[in-house]
Structures are given as structure tokens and as C-alpha cells.
Amino acid sequence: METLEFIVSNWPQIIDRGIEHLSLITVAISIAIVTGVPIGVLITQNRAAADRVLYAAAVIMTIPSIALFGLLIPILSIIGQGIGYLPAVVALVLYSQLPIIRNTYTAIMNIDPALREAARGMGMTPFQRLREVELPIALPVIINGVRNATVLNIAVATIATYIGAGGLGTFISRGISQTDIRQLLTGALAVSVLAILADLSLLWLQRRLTSPGLRGR
Amino acid sequence: MIRLDQVTKIYGTMTAVDSVSMEVDPGEVCVLLGPSGCGKTTTMKMINRLVPMTSGRIYVGGKDTSTLDDVTLRRSIGYVIQQIGLFPNKTVEDNICVVPDLMGRERKASRRRASELLEMVNLDPVIFLKRYPKELSGGQQQRVGVARALAADPPVLLMDEPFGAIDPINREEIQNEFMKLQAELKKTVIFVSHDIDEAVKMASRIAIFRDGRIVQYDTPDNILAHPIDSFVADFVGTDRTLKRLQLITVAEAMAADPPRVVAGDELSTAVRLMEEHGHISIVMVGPRGRARGVVKLDAAKGRQGSVGEHYEKLPCMINLRDDLRKAVSQMFTHDQTWLACVDDDGFYKGYVTQRGITHLLGATYRDR
Numbered sequence: 001m002e003t004l005e006f007i008v009s010n011w012p013q014i015i016d017r018g019i020e021h022l023s024l025i026t027v028a029i030s031i032a033i034v035t036g037v038p039i040g041v042l043i044t045q046n047r048a049a050a051d052r053v054l055y056a057a058a059v060i061m062t063i064p065s066i067a068l069f070g071l072l073i074p075i076l077s078i079i080g081q082g083i084g085y086l087p088a089v090v091a092l093v094l095y096s097q098l099p100i101i102r103n104t105y106t107a108i109m110n111i112d113p114a115l116r117e118a119a120r121g122m123g124m125t126p127f128q129r130l131r132e133v134e135l136p137i138a139l140p141v142i143i144n145g146v147r148n149a150t151v152l153n154i155a156v157a158t159i160a161t162y163i164g165a166g167g168l169g170t171f172i173s174r175g176i177s178q179t180d181i182r183q184l185l186t187g188a189l190a191v192s193v194l195a196i197l198a199d200l201s202l203l204w205l206q207r208r209l210t211s212p213g214l215r216g217r
Numbered sequence: 218m219i220r221l222d223q224v225t226k227i228y229g230t231m232t233a234v235d236s237v238s239m240e241v242d243p244g245e246v247c248v249l250l251g252p253s254g255c256g257k258t259t260t261m262k263m264i265n266r267l268v269p270m271t272s273g274r275i276y277v278g279g280k281d282t283s284t285l286d287d288v289t290l291r292r293s294i295g296y297v298i299q300q301i302g303l304f305p306n307k308t309v310e311d312n313i314c315v316v317p318d319l320m321g322r323e324r325k326a327s328r329r330r331a332s333e334l335l336e337m338v339n340l341d342p343v344i345f346l347k348r349y350p351k352e353l354s355g356g357q358q359q360r361v362g363v364a365r366a367l368a369a370d371p372p373v374l375l376m377d378e379p380f381g382a383i384d385p386i387n388r389e390e391i392q393n394e395f396m397k398l399q400a401e402l403k404k405t406v407i408f409v410s411h412d413i414d415e416a417v418k419m420a421s422r423i424a425i426f427r428d429g430r431i432v433q434y435d436t437p438d439n440i441l442a443h444p445i446d447s448f449v450a451d452f453v454g455t456d457r458t459l460k461r462l463q464l465i466t467v468a469e470a471m472a473a474d475p476p477r478v479v480a481g482d483e484l485s486t487a488v489r490l491m492e493e494h495g496h497i498s499i500v501m502v503g504p505r506g507r508a509r510g511v512v513k514l515d516a517a518k519g520r521q522g523s524v525g526e527h528y529e530k531l532p533c534m535i536n537l538r539d540d541l542r543k544a545v546s547q548m549f550t551h552d553q554t555w556l557a558c559v560d561d562d563g564f565y566k567g568y569v570t571q572r573g574i575t576h577l578l579g580a581t582y583r584d585r
Contacts, residue, residue: 118302121267121375122316122365123291132315136306211306213349 006182007189014171014190021167021194024085024160025153028092032149036097037142040104041130050105057098065091065156069163088157088165095156096149103145107138136211143206147199154195158187168194218243218405219264219373224273226259226429233259235429236273241422243372244403248416251426252452257409260426261375264407265294277373292316295366295374295404299381301358303350309335309361310346316369327368334364337401339394356387363395367402374406380415392418413453417441417460425449438464442581458578462542467535470544470577471558471567477502480509480525484517487524491517500557500565501528508534508557508565534559537566544569 007014043050063071072087081087111134119129135142161169168190175184207215219241226234234256241247249257262268264275266287275282282290303312310331311318317327332342338360350358359379366374380388380395396419399406410416416423417437424434425448433445441457441464444450454460476490478501491499491514501510501524510528517527532551535544537560544556548571555570 112300112302114298114300114302115304117267117300118296118298119304121265121291121296121298122319123288124315124319125288128319133304133306137304211349213305213307213351 003182003185003189007186010186014168014186017166017168017170018190018194021154021157021169021191022198024088024092024157024165024167025150025198028089028153028157029096029146029150031089032093032096032100033146035093036100036145037104039097040101040142041108041134043101043105044108054098054102054105057101060094061098065095065159066162068094069160073163083163083165085165087163088160091160092153092157096153099145099148099152100142101145103148104138104142107141108134110141111137137214140206140210140214143202143209147202147206150198150202151195154191154198158191218245218278219247219407220276221260221264222274222276224260224263224275225271226256226263226268227271232429234263234270237429237431239424239431239434241405241407243405245421246399246406246408246419248408248410248420248423249426250410250413250416250423250452253411255426256429257411257424257426258377259429261377261407261409264373265291265296265375292320292369293371293373295369295371297359297362297366297374297376297379299378301355301362301382303358303361303365305350307349308346309340309348309350309353312350312361313365313368315365320369322369330368331364334367335361337367337398338364340364354387356383356391359383359391360394363398367404372405374404376406376408378409378411381410381412388415395419414460417464425452438581459542461578462545462574463540465541465577466537467539467541467544467556467558467569468537468566470541470569470574471537472569472573473567475500475565475568477506477565478512478524479504480523480528482524484512484520484522484524484527487512488514488517498555500531500568501525502565506565507563508559511557531557535569536561541569541574545571545574 039053043053068091069087072090073082076082076087076090115133116129119133124132157165157167158169158172161167161173168187171183171187171190174180175182175187221237221239223236223238224234225232225236237260249261251257259268263270264277264282266282277294304315310328313331313334314327317330318324332346335342335345340357340360345353345357350361353361362379380391383391392415408419420437422434423437423440425432425440427448433440433449438461440449441453441461444453444457450457476494476496476499478487478490478499480501487499491497497514498511500508501512503509508531511531512524512528520527532553533547533556535547535556535558537558547556548554555568557565558567558569560566
């Protein structure tokens, strides 16, 4: 009940923090897509490279987020950005790589080789093959990777508040330091709602972008 | 139209195709036939360079293919594969138009062409144009596959066991449709198969492959009648002479302008005609020449009256355009030694006999 009162009286602030959180995620995921998908496509050409890249991305995933933020402080301090928005984005981009690269790679590798042969036999260039056939068929699986990364990032971004990146984590960190259960619950609730909403909207996007010919086999 | 000159493919230490030379004339269907691993598919794939050759030259339409880049070469050659390979993300229409779209042809014209092509492969455009491949049966998908290969109107078609994965009933049908299509379009076709019956049916020439070499390159009838060695003989099968039956039409084996009677003739006339020709029966035709019935010698002899009072029904007839396999099958089914041959309108044109067929098939062996 007290939590509810807190939410109502601090509504504008919650919205502000939420937008902050969301914009952090949006920027990070956009960068992650722009980097991860091409990497995932490229490594389909070379088995050894694929193994290494996927391994490296998996290693990054295992670094605890607080440690990763800590690691980035000295590195980004070189350009005077040791704390705040930039290290948060960098960390989130790094965490997103594994689901996005792995899903892109797997989806393209799983495409029926007959389709590739037909495409080659008809005189498609590698780029046309990618654009006309491989990416459209891989798209649902790639978006699944993006959904995973997004939900993961929403959770990780909560911790970014400790390096001054703001977001909904602010409520949680304050809740802990001031032993204020209302703020803690508000933060947790808001993060969950954001994660669910983001996931649902990406699911909707996935359905929209998938060719009807690929749906529900 | 297509000429292979000493074409060789070596994988490591294995020679997959060993200096194959052959020529395919425009409008011909050349079937590359052989057991698996004989190099027939590799040979075909070197034509559109899906497999790069180790040495040799390939000419398509008089042009050395090594002077063309992969993309130009492949877009000028239709390609159909056994696994069909329709793009599941595209509608039937868009699948057919892939090559025209890549070539930047006008959209409207190529969509119109797609609709025509669908009709040519016996699929109703109204129903199928906007469907996705997953909604089609295997046979329907491969019909679209053929339409797709023809969309940019390439002079040459490569087909890699295109009907191999289709059930026997549908395969027969789609083969017939393709032959009809081919009779109209007259493409130069290279067709890989391991099925001798399919080869005999489709080919104007068959190249039999073994261990990367062509063992025999000849017309289906010559391959069946005169296999060059025991390998070819074994491959085409011990019933190879029976297979030749389907290469010959009834019209070719028929004795034309046979004697005939009409309903008003006296039986004695019929008997006289039969005795003159040494026949044991004679066909009765209607006023305009349609086959109506038959009068048998032993039934007519010594009896009085007109043919119209004593004729029997014909147990069966055969169309001029049918092949001899069907004719022989009919003879066996109805226990007949001869069949009356009629054209599409039922007019009596001649007859085929078991002896005549035996004689015709045997002719090629006697000549040598």
C-alpha cells in the first residue's frame, strides 16, 4: 500500500527514469544489431573464425556486470568517460553480442543448402543471396536473439546506475542504501514491466516482419 | 548449342570427370545417365560453373563460357534441382520472377509471364500465384521450379534429377507435361537421371556415364538396341527390347490402308477380301470410315447375309499416337493377335499385329 502511494506521488520521476532506462537500451541494442548481425553473417564463411568469435562472446557474457563496469572505468577514463552513459552503453553492447551473433550464425547455417544451390544456380551474387533469401529466412531467429538481448540488457542496465548512468536502477540502489522497501519495490516492478513490454513489442515486430510463407510450419 | 571439349574435374587425387567431350544440338534433350558417383552431375554443374572445371572448354551457344562471369552465365541458363529449392519466404509469383527481377526486367511484364508459365505447367494462376511454397505439394512445387527456370526464357535448361523426389504417379504426369512444354519451347536441355525409363522417355540422346567417362552417347533406341558393352547392357536392363516399345508409335508400326467392309456388303465379299489378303478377320467401318466392328473368317464362311447382320463388336482399338507398349499391353489384355488402329476421330487407319511388331523390333538386329 505504501509502495502504491510512493508510485502515485513519484509518477513523473518514475516515467523520467523509465525513459532514461529505455533510451539506454535502445541505443545499446541498435548498436548491437548493427555490429552483431554482420559479424554473425561473416563468420558463416569460416568455421574456425565462428568458433572463436562465439567463444569470445560467451566469455564476455560470463563477466559479472558490476565487474565489467569496473573494468571499463580505467579504459574509458582515457577519453574522460570512465563513468556515466558511455560505459553503460559499451557494456550493454558487449553483453548483447552473444545472443545476436549466435542466433544470426545459427539461423543462416541452418538454411537448407538446396536453397543456396538454387540461388547460386540462378545467378544470384552472394549479396543478393543474403538480401533475398538468407536474411529474410533467418529473420525470425535473429529477432529472437534481439529479444533475448533486450530483456537481458534491461536487467543489466539496472546496475548501471552505480556508475552514474541513471535509469530505473536508481530506485533500487536508493531503496537498498536507505533501506526503503517502497523505492526498492517500485524499481523492481518498473524494470519488470519495462522488460515485458519491450519483449511483447519485439514479438509483435517479429510477427510483422516474418514472411507468411515461413510462419507456423 | 552446348559443346564440351575435353572437360575434366579432379578432386585431390580423384578424377571425377575424365576428359568428357560431347555436343548437344539446339532443341535436344540430352540425358546424362549412370549410377551414382559416375560424374554425370559434376559434368552438368560444370556447365553453369557451380563446379569449376579443372581443365577443358565448355561452349554454350558458340561462346566459350570461361569468357563469361558466373552471374551472366548462370542467368542465361535455367536450373532445376531435385530438392526443388523454392524460396519459402517468397510467393509462387515472386519465386518465378526471381531471375527477371535480378535482371531488372519490367515488373509488370515478368508477372504476366509468371502467370502464363504457371498455366503452361498446369497450375491455375488464380489459385497459385499468391501462395507460398509450403502450401504446395511436392509435384506442384516442382512445376513451379520448372516455371522459375523458364522465367527469363533462357535457351538452355539444366535439370538435376528434377523429378526424382516426386511420387511415381505424379512423376509420370509431370514428365508428360514437361515433354509437351519442351515440344513447344524447344529448349536445349541437359537432364541428369539415374532412371533408364525416364531417360528413354525424355531423351533425344542419352549419354551413359561410368567412372567419369562417357561410355556411350546415342539415341535411346540405339542404346537399347545396341548397347556398346556389357556395362551399358546391364544398366539398361535385360528387358531393354521391351523398353524400345515405348519409343515407337502405333502409326510407325501399323499396316496402313487395310481392306475393309461396310454394313451393306455381302458376307461373301468379306470372305473374298480376307482370303485375298490372307487375313482371318476384317474390320467393318461406318459410312464415313469409322471403325464399327469386325467380321471373322470362320464365322462368315459358308453363311449368307450382309456384314451388318453378322459383325461382332471390336474388343479394343488403339490410337495412332499411342506407343507400342500400350498396344502390346492391349493385345495381351484382350487376348488379341492384332489391333485396329484409329485416329483421334475414330476413323479406321490400319492395324498392328504381334508379328508386325516383332518384325519391326527385330529389324535393327538383322541389319547388322
